[in-house]
Amino acid sequence: MPRLRKDFATRYGTWAVVTGASSGIGAEFARQLAAAGVSVALVARRADRLAALADELARDHGVGARVCAHDLASPRAADALAADVADLDLGLVVCNAGTSWKGAFLEHDPADQRRMIEVNCQAPVAVTRALGPRLAARGRGGLVIVSSTGAFQGLPWSAVYGATKAFDLLLGEALAVELKPAGVDVVTLCPGGTDTEGPMNTGVDPAKVPVKLMPVGPVVRAALAALGRRSLVVPGAVNRAGVAALRVVPRAVAAKAAGRIMKRVTS
Numbered sequence: 001m002p003r004l005r006k007d008f009a010t011r012y013g014t015w016a017v018v019t020g021a022s023s024g025i026g027a028e029f030a031r032q033l034a035a036a037g038v039s040v041a042l043v044a045r046r047a048d049r050l051a052a053l054a055d056e057l058a059r060d061h062g063v064g065a066r067v068c069a070h071d072l073a074s075p076r077a078a079d080a081l082a083a084d085v086a087d088l089d090l091g092l093v094v095c096n097a098g099t100s101w102k103g104a105f106l107e108h109d110p111a112d113q114r115r116m117i118e119v120n121c122q123a124p125v126a127v128t129r130a131l132g133p134r135l136a137a138r139g140r141g142g143l144v145i146v147s148s149t150g151a152f153q154g155l156p157w158s159a160v161y162g163a164t165k166a167f168d169l170l171l172g173e174a175l176a177v178e179l180k181p182a183g184v185d186v187v188t189l190c191p192g193g194t195d196t197e198g199p200m201n202t203g204v205d206p207a208k209v210p211v212k213l214m215p216v217g218p219v220v221r222a223a224l225a226a227l228g229r230r231s232l233v234v235p236g237a238v239n240r241a242g243v244a245a246l247r248v249v250p251r252a253v254a255a256k257a258a259g260r261i262m263k264r265v266t267s
């Protein structure tokens with residue numbers, strides 16, 4: 001496991017906000033941050049899961065843990081979250097919450113498409129805009145934006161999801177440059193297939209995925225270890241090789257190949 005910076009808890013603590021903390025990658029961010037001595041504000045809709053995780057973190061690591069139950073598809077969620085954490089010494093924001101869907105674009109419920117854009121694109125913008133000024137004013141802190149390897153080319157049979165993740169990638173890349181002078185380190189995390197309930201809930205058959213799904217532990221550790229060191233993280237050697245290959249493959253060819261894989265894993 002790569003090591004975190006020695007000053008991690010002072011630079012990115014006392015508190016972190018983690019969106020999408022009720023399962024998968026977000027819950028693992030919360031667990032690894034708590035293990036590093038950082039208190040965590042947990043954001044998602046399922047308050048029961050957040051409460052159970054908050055109890056676990058307080059018991060196992062002696063850190064603070066606060067439940068902030070919000071639907072990030074709501075235009076009011078970011079301001080409500082900012083109010084929830086107004087009293088905390090905030091050092092890190094992890095924009096991880098996301099929703100996906102696999103299938104034909106023309107059969108995808110338009111309301112679900114809109115919700116996906118709200119949760120995956122509008123929410124990271126709104127949360128970063130609401131909380132970012134506090135990190136900048138403090139002169140030190142971190143921001144993690146969770147994108148995907150699906151961001152690097154068109155993603156047929158998951159077209160809207162892929163496009164939202166491309167948005168997240170470019171948002172994170174730009175903010176890494178813009179916020180650096182203010183002392184805010186930005187990491188964009190692009191996981192490949194990762195073993196969470198996310199892909200399973202959207203109809204992916206793990207037996208048909210051409211590479212092994214990564215466990216959440218190393219995915220999250222790679223992002224936390226990159227803070228203050230690197231701004232783009234693609235966890236896993238196979239995923240990195242795939243992304244590197246895309247630099248020399250024509251974009252239309254890459255989209256066609258991605259489409260073949262997406263069709264296979266969902267049919």
Ligand SMILES: NC(=O)c1ccc[n+]([C@@H]2O[C@H](COP(=O)([O-])OP(=O)(O)OC[C@H]3O[C@@H](n4cnc5c(N)ncnc54)[C@H](OP(=O)(O)O)[C@@H]3O)[C@@H](O)[C@H]2O)c1
Nearest residue numbers: 020022023024025044045046072097098148193194196198
């Ligand atoms: N797993 C993968 O293969 C993979 C690959 C690349 C990128 N990613 C990205 O990693 C991130 C986490 O995904 P995951 O795999 O950990 O999936 P997951 O287990 O399904 O977790 C998704 C999280 O987002 C939260 N969320 C969804 N809609 C929300 C809403 N409207 N308001 C508030 N919270 C909401 C969910 O909480 P509630 O349901 O309780 O609200 C949950 O905590 C996503 O951004 C995803 O795009 C995942």
